[in-house]
Amino acid sequence: MKLLSSGKVRDSYALEDFPDLLLLVATDRISAYDVVMAEGVPSKGRILTALSAYWFDLLRGVTPTHEVEGQPDVAIPQALVGRSTLVRRAEMIPVECVVRGYLAGSGWREYVQFGSVGGQEVRAGLMLGSELPEILFTPSTKAAVGHDQPLTLAECIDLVGRDVTMVLRDRSIELYRLAAQHARDRGLILADTKFEFGFIDQEIALCDEVLTPDSSRYWDLASYVVGREPTQLDKQVLRDWLDTQRWDRMSAPPHLPDELTRRIMESYRSIYERLTRRDFNSWPGLDTTYSGRRESD
Numbered sequence: 001m002k003l004l005s006s007g008k009v010r011d012s013y014a015l016e017d018f019p020d021l022l023l024l025v026a027t028d029r030i031s032a033y034d035v036v037m038a039e040g041v042p043s044k045g046r047i048l049t050a051l052s053a054y055w056f057d058l059l060r061g062v063t064p065t066h067e068v069e070g071q072p073d074v075a076i077p078q079a080l081v082g083r084s085t086l087v088r089r090a091e092m093i094p095v096e097c098v099v100r101g102y103l104a105g106s107g108w109r110e111y112v113q114f115g116s117v118g119g120q121e122v123r124a125g126l127m128l129g130s131e132l133p134e135i136l137f138t139p140s141t142k143a144a145v146g147h148d149q150p151l152t153l154a155e156c157i158d159l160v161g162r163d164v165t166m167v168l169r170d171r172s173i174e175l176y177r178l179a180a181q182h183a184r185d186r187g188l189i190l191a192d193t194k195f196e197f198g199f200i201d202q203e204i205a206l207c208d209e210v211l212t213p214d215s216s217r218y219w220d221l222a223s224y225v226v227g228r229e230p231t232q233l234d235k236q237v238l239r240d241w242l243d244t245q246r247w248d249r250m251s252a253p254p255h256l257p258d259e260l261t262r263r264i265m266e267s268y269r270s271i272y273e274r275l276t277r278r279d280f281n282s283w284p285g286l287d288t289t290y291s292g293r294r295e296s297d
Helices: 044-058 105-114 153-160 162-185 236-242 258-276
Strands: 002-006 010-015 018-026 084-088 095-102 131-137 188-200 203-207 216-220
Touching (some): 018 044, 044 084, 044 162, 095 153, 095 162, 131 162, 153 162, 162 188, 188 258, 236 258
Antiparallel strands (some): 018 084, 095 131, 095 188, 188 203
């Protein structure tokens, strides 16, 4: 295997015997405000891998994906078992496909100041945590370094073309709609998320991670009250803690206490177990003899 890239959380490897495939590895690293923390979150990479596998399986009929048909004979090192995914190579589209169903985060801050979300006007009178009148597609750039920058629909069209933009918008909204309903049925609110797509065999395919607590906001439905800070079950737990620290977001980040990393791990695991109604320890991907069967198997 040859290391091709190392991101904030994921590493990707080329396989000498399978040039059309990649091995994606989800580490235990965690980042916030575009900075990787010094400490990792135990089991985080395996939980992200299990969640993405679950969602890819559930949403397979909506869009082509980077999933591999069949199981090539690839020896996975013991250290990567449970945190690695074999995928088809894709020509990635340089757009973060952000979809919002509720007012939170930067969308809430923009709404308070300008009455809009992602540059799109939203009716007055909404509060923190309000469900938006309609699901919004608010794309951004996919920056190699630094912050992603918001894109208007017109700017997205200029960047990747009208036809591609329309597919990204429509497919992202449909994926979010289905996932949000599934999450609500399991006692969770999927407030927003982001998707990534790429071209595989000249088709637009869903790639990378999908609907994980690293890329999505999950709230506890039972404690949800419009206008109040919702119970966070995602990476916002880390952001909230960092906001209480004296940190300029440019220098080395503060050390994360063990209690915090444990709480993040338990939140991530609870999302998996509530969505799947399975004990995480029973996920077959943790088994060294696992052959890569899909969740439905």
